[in-house]
Every structure is written in C-alpha cells, then in structure tokens.
Amino acid sequence: xxxxxxxxxxxxxxxxxxxxxxxxxxxxxxxxxxxxxxxxxxxxxxxxxxxxxxxxxxxxxxxxxxxxxxxxxxxxxxxxxxxxxxxxxxxxxxxxxxxxxxxxxxxxxxxxxxxxxxxxxxxxxxxxxxxxxxxxxxxxxxxxxxxxxxxxxxxxxxxxxxxxxxxxxxxxxxxxxxxxxxxxxxxxxxxxxxxxxxxxxxxxxxxxxxxxxxxxxxxxxxxxxxxxxxxxxxxxxxxxxxxxxxxxxxxxxxxxxxxxxxxxxxxxxxxxxxxxxxxxxxxxxxxxxxxxxxxxxxxxxxxxxxxxxxxxxxxxxxxxxxxxxxxxxxxxxxxxxxxxxxxxxxxxxxxxxxxxxxxxxxxxxxxxxxxxxxxxxxxxxxxxxxxxxxxxxxxxxxxxxxxxxxxxxxxx
Ligand SMILES: Nc1ncnc2c1ncn2[C@@H]1O[C@H](COP(=O)(O)OP(=O)(O)OP(=O)(O)O)[C@@H](O)[C@H]1O
Ligand SMILES: [Mg+2]
Numbered sequence: 001x002x003x004x005x006x007x008x009x010x011x012x013x014x015x016x017x018x019x020x021x022x023x024x025x026x027x028x029x030x031x032x033x034x035x036x037x038x039x040x041x042x043x044x045x046x047x048x049x050x051x052x053x054x055x056x057x058x059x060x061x062x063x064x065x066x067x068x069x070x071x072x073x074x075x076x077x078x079x080x081x082x083x084x085x086x087x088x089x090x091x092x093x094x095x096x097x098x099x100x101x102x103x104x105x106x107x108x109x110x111x112x113x114x115x116x117x118x119x120x121x122x123x124x125x126x127x128x129x130x131x132x133x134x135x136x137x138x139x140x141x142x143x144x145x146x147x148x149x150x151x152x153x154x155x156x157x158x159x160x161x162x163x164x165x166x167x168x169x170x171x172x173x174x175x176x177x178x179x180x181x182x183x184x185x186x187x188x189x190x191x192x193x194x195x196x197x198x199x200x201x202x203x204x205x206x207x208x209x210x211x212x213x214x215x216x217x218x219x220x221x222x223x224x225x226x227x228x229x230x231x232x233x234x235x236x237x238x239x240x241x242x243x244x245x246x247x248x249x250x251x252x253x254x255x256x257x258x259x260x261x262x263x264x265x266x267x268x269x270x271x272x273x274x275x276x277x278x279x280x281x282x283x284x285x286x287x288x289x290x291x292x293x294x295x296x297x298x299x300x301x302x303x304x305x306x307x308x309x310x311x312x313x314x315x316x317x318x319x320x321x322x323x324x325x326x327x328x329x330x331x332x333x334x335x336x337x338x339x340x341x342x343x344x345x346x347x348x349x350x351x352x353x354x355x356x357x358x359x360x361x362x363x364x365x366x367x368x369x370x371x372x373x374x375x376x377x378x379x380x381x382x383x384x385x386x387x388x389x390x391x392x393x394x395x396x397x398x399x400x401x402x403x404x405x406x407x408x409x410x411x412x
Pocket of ligand 1: 161162163164201202203204205206207208209210289290312323349350351353
C-alpha cells in the first residue's frame with residue numbers, strides 16, 4: 001500500500017469514528033508541529049501526572065514495547081518522542097481522542113497525529129499542561145545540550161535495548177569508559193587526553209540510539225552539533241568551548257558528512273578545532289555519518305582526528321530476529337518472528353522495529369489481541385512501501401546495496 005493510501009485509510013477511519021455532525025473537530029498535526037506544542041509528551045505526561053484522565057489507552061512507547069497496556073512500567077523507560085497508538089481522555093469534562101502513527105516517507109519515517117475534540121478550549125488547556133510537563137522534565141532529567149537545535153532529553157536507555165553484532169556494543173562501551181577513566185594514563189604517557197570516534201552506516205541502524213545510550217550511562221556532559229540543522233564555524237567553536245568548560249565532555253557531531261558540506265564551514269577551521277590549536281583535555285569527539293567513504297580523507301586518515309571507526313551495517317538475520325523478539329516476543333509466536341526476520345533482509349533496524357509497531361497498531365484498530373496475521377500483514381505493507389519508495393526502474397535489491405554497507409550475503 002502506498003504512503004498516501006495508507007494515510008488516507010488512517011484518516012478515513014479516524015474521521016468515520018469522529019463525525020462532524022456529532023460535534024467533533026479533527027486536527028491533523030505532523031511531527032514537527034507536534035514537537036513545537038509538546039504533543040510528544042502526551043503518553044508520559046498522562047502517565048506521570050494525570051492517569052485518571054485516561055479513558056482508553058492502546059499506546060506504547062517503542063523503547064520498551066513490553067510495557068504495552070501496562071501503565072506502571074512506562075515512566076522512565078518511555079521515550080517521549082516515539083510512542084505510537086491511541087489515547088482517549090477526558091480533559092476539563094471534554095473528550096479528546098489522539099491517534100499517533102508513522103508513515104514511511106523515502107528512507108525515513110514521518111510521524112502524524114490525529115486529534116479529535118469537541119472543545120478547542122480543552123485541547124488548548126491540555127497543550128499548556130503538556131508544555132509545562134515538558135519544561136519540568138527538561139529541568140529534572142539529563143539532556144544532551146544541542147548548540148543548533150532543541151536539547152534532547154536523555155531518558156533511561158539500557159544497553160539491553162540495543163541490538164548490535166556480537167562485541168560491538170561492549171567494544172564501544174569499553175573504549176568510551178576507558179577514555180574517561182584513563183586521564184592519568186594519558187598524562188603519564190605525555191599525550192593529550194582526547195580521542196575521536198566515528199559511527200558510520202546507513203540510516204536507522206542504531207548510531208543515534210548508541211549515542212543516547214552512552215549519554216544515559218556515561219557521567220560526562222554531552223554537547224551535540226546537528227548536521228541536519230543550520231551550522232557554521234562559530235557553532236562548532238562554541239561546542240568545543242563548552243566542552244572545554246564542562247570536561248569531562250563528549251562532543252557529538254551528528255551527520256558529519258552534512259556538517260562538512262555546509263557552505264558556512266571551512267574545512268581547515270574544522271580540522272584545526274579537532275586537532276586543537278589549544279589542547280582540549282578530557283574531550284571525546286564522536287561523529288556519525290552515513291557514508292564515510294565520501295568524507296574528505298583529511299578527516300579520517302589522521303589518527304588524532306577519528307582514531308576508531310565503528311560500522312553500523314544493515315542488520316543480518318540474527319540481529320533482525322533479536323530485535324523482533326525483544327519488541328514483539330510478548331505478542332507474536334516465535335516461528336512468525338523468524339519468518340519476519342527472514343523476509344526483512346535489507347531492512348534497517350528502524351524498519352524492522354516498525355514491523356512490530358504497525359502490527360500492534362493494526363490490532364488496536366481491530367480491538368483484537370495481537371496475532372501472527374497482524375505481524376505478516378504489517379511485514380507485507382512495509383515491504384510494499386519500501387518497494388514503492390525506491391526509485392523508478394531500480395529494484396529494491398539494487399537500492400539496498402548502494403553505498404559501502406551492504407547485506408548481500410543472502411542471510412535472509
Ligand atoms: N541497533 C539497534 N538496536 C535496537 N533498536 C534500533 C537499532 N537501530 C535502530 N533502532 C531503532 O530505530 C530507531 C532509529 O535508529 P537511530 O536513530 O539510532 O538510527 P541512525 O543510525 O542514527 O540513523 P541516521 O543515519 O538516519 O541518523 C531507534 O530509535 C531505535 O528505536
Ligand atoms: Mg542518527
């Protein structure tokens with residue numbers, strides 16, 4: 001089913017359940033606007049502050065799908081930004097129904113909310129409370145400080161949530177911990193206490209999730225520069241200055257390929273920052289990028305810049321199955337999950353996760369407990385959407401092997 005058809009179907013269902021004649025007004029809100037009005041906090045805010053307002057909840061956070069239908073387990077683990085499903089509540093005496101789902105757009109996922117209400121005043125009041133909740137949460141909880149965007153709240157991320165090839169997570173962890181515990185060793189060897197790591201690989205394979213897991217488990221200040229937003233030399237310098245002020249610190253350069261392509265960045269200035277005209281002791285730089293082979297060789301072929309590269313490849317069968325079991329083991333049979341793992345060769349981890357998420361969503365619509373048919377239907381829909389998202393004239397297999405990172409060894 002194409003994205004527009006899928007959207008149409010979701011919207012038809014929602015509108016049919018909330019007819020205008022009955023006084024409902026339906027709003028469609030996309031991910032960016034939802035972020036502005038703090039709607040992403042709905043699940044967490046109601047769970048922590050206003051449980052009694054909820055009349056029906058078929059929503060679940062992606063980070064810990066195991067907490068489906070279980071309020072108490074939600075709290076800290078819930079990733080405020082990634083819940084999906086339906087939440088119905090009564091606010092100031094008025095019904096408000098929210099439905100959140102995601103749509104495959106190109107290589108990524110777009111989040112969409114439908115909100116139905118009979119009272120705009122009640123909805124506005126709810127948004128005010130969500131905003132207040134968001135502010136309180138930012139104050140209380142650890143955040144990644146973002147120099148060119150909104151700070152990222154760091155909720156509890158466990159290493160168990162991350163599925164990576166054997167030893168990879170441990171290797172990253174050991175290197176990061178070793179960096180921060182080894183300042184005396186660096187000093188005794190007479191070398192500056194600084195290192196650079198690079199996480200490389202296609203979208204949706206766990207680079208950012210690993211950064212968040214590190215942020216949640218490492219006692220250091222995390223400062224991030226996003227390549228997807230406006231960035232210039234001044235911001236990079238500012239990030240480094242902040243890191244120096246707050247050491248021990250980690251500077252994250254997200255989407256390094258985009259950062260260095262920006263017109264406002266001069267490569268020589270950037271290299272000088274990394275090499276340290278002044279020595280930044282206790283600062284670890286971790287950059288992410290999709291295609292390291294396209295980066296300027298000056299960046300990666302000099303040890304003091306990025307001395308370790310970890311490749312986050314498209315997941316093999318075993319990793320896909322591990323993620324499917326983690327997220328869906330409670331709802332679907334093991335043979336069905338194995339079939340899904342076999343038939344999702346070439347999917348990124350984000351897509352693999354989406355198989356479970358949309359299957360669960362589908363069953364919330366049908367008001368049925370999840371069964372294997374929901375899983376297969378969701379798998380087929382995603383396979384179809386990916387096929388349609390690929391460029392005309394290009395087969396899905398061809399598209400999946402573009403770039404350095406391929407999964408062509410027929411593991412699926
Ligand atoms: N290795 C993984 N283990 C468990 N979940 C994963 C993994 N990789 C991705 N996911 C799921 O997919 C989501 C998106 O992944 P993430 O943001 O880490 O991708 P990325 O590699 O940073 O992609 P991009 O290059 O687009 O920034 C994660 O929040 C997580 O829910
Ligand atoms: Mg990322």
